Amino acid sequence: xxxxxxxxxxxxxxxxxxxxxxxxxxxxxxxxxxxxxxxxxxxxxxxxxxxxxxxxxxxxxxxxxxxxxxxxxxxxxxxxxxxxxxxxxxxxxxxxxxxxxxxxxx
Amino acid sequence: xxxxxxxxxxxxxxxxxxxxxxxxxxxxxxxxxxxxxxxxxxxxxxxxxxxxxxxxxxxxxxxxxxxxxxxxxxxxxxxxxxxxxxxxxxxxxxxxxxxxxxxxxxxxxxxxxxxxxxxxxx
Numbered sequence: 001x002x003x004x005x006x007x008x009x010x011x012x013x014x015x016x017x018x019x020x021x022x023x024x025x026x027x028x029x030x031x032x033x034x035x036x037x038x039x040x041x042x043x044x045x046x047x048x049x050x051x052x053x054x055x056x057x058x059x060x061x062x063x064x065x066x067x068x069x070x071x072x073x074x075x076x077x078x079x080x081x082x083x084x085x086x087x088x089x090x091x092x093x094x095x096x097x098x099x100x101x102x103x104x105x106x
Numbered sequence: 107x108x109x110x111x112x113x114x115x116x117x118x119x120x121x122x123x124x125x126x127x128x129x130x131x132x133x134x135x136x137x138x139x140x141x142x143x144x145x146x147x148x149x150x151x152x153x154x155x156x157x158x159x160x161x162x163x164x165x166x167x168x169x170x171x172x173x174x175x176x177x178x179x180x181x182x183x184x185x186x187x188x189x190x191x192x193x194x195x196x197x198x199x200x201x202x203x204x205x206x207x208x209x210x211x212x213x214x215x216x217x218x219x220x221x222x223x224x225x226x227x228x
Contacts, residue, residue: 038153043221044218049209050209050212050214089155091212091214094168094169095143095155095166097152097154100152100153
C-alpha cells in the first residue's frame with residue numbers, strides 16, 4: 001500500500017487566517033492526489049482533484065499544489081464553514097486516504 | 107444529478123456476513139471510466155477505502171481486507187453490492203458508497219451516499 005501522512009493532525013486557526021495542510025506519500029504518486037472536506041455527521045466532500053484542480057462549486061479560497069510525494073492544501077482566508085476535517089487521498093495505486101487533519105477555531 | 111444511497115442491516119453479529127447495497131442514479135456503471143467505491147469510517151477515525159468496482163467489471167480491494175470482500179455490480183438495476191465476511195466488532199463503522207467520474211487514470215469520489223452505520227455486536 002502507499003501510505004499517506006498528513007500534517008499536522010490538528011490545528012487551530014482564526015477566521016481570515018491562511019492555513020496550509022501537508023500530505024506526504026510513501027512513494028511517488030505523480031499528481032494522483034485528491035482532497036476532501038468532512039464536517040461532523042456528513043459524507044466527505046471533494047475539494048481538489050489531480051493535486052491542483054478545483055472541483056466545481058468549491059470556493060476559490062481553496063487551492064492545492066504538489067507532485068511526486070509532497071502535496072499541500074491551502075485555504076487562503078478561513079471562513080466559519082471551513083472548520084472541518086480534511087483528508088488527502090491517492091489514486092496512483094490501490095486507493096488510500098491520509099489520517100485526516102482536524103481544523104478548529106482558535 | 108448523481109445520487110447514491112446505501113442500504114442494509116444496521117446491526118450484525120460477530121462472524122456473520124455483511125451485505126450492503128448501493129443504489130444509484132444519474133449515471134451508468136457501464137460508461138467507460140466510471141467507478142463506484144466503498145469507503146468506511148469507524149467512529150471518530152479516518153476514512154478507509156475498502157474497494158472499487160470499475161465500468162469494465164475490474165475490481166480492486168484493500169490488500170488488508172481482500173480475503174473478506176466481494177464487490178459486484180448489477181448495471182440493469184443501477185446497484186453495487188458489497189459483501190464482507192466474518193465480521194468483528196472492529197468492523198463497526200459508517201459505510202459509504204461513492205461515484206468516481208471518468209477522469210483518465212485518476213480516480214476520485216465526487217458524489218457520496220449519506221452513509222450507513224453498521225454496528226457489530228452480539
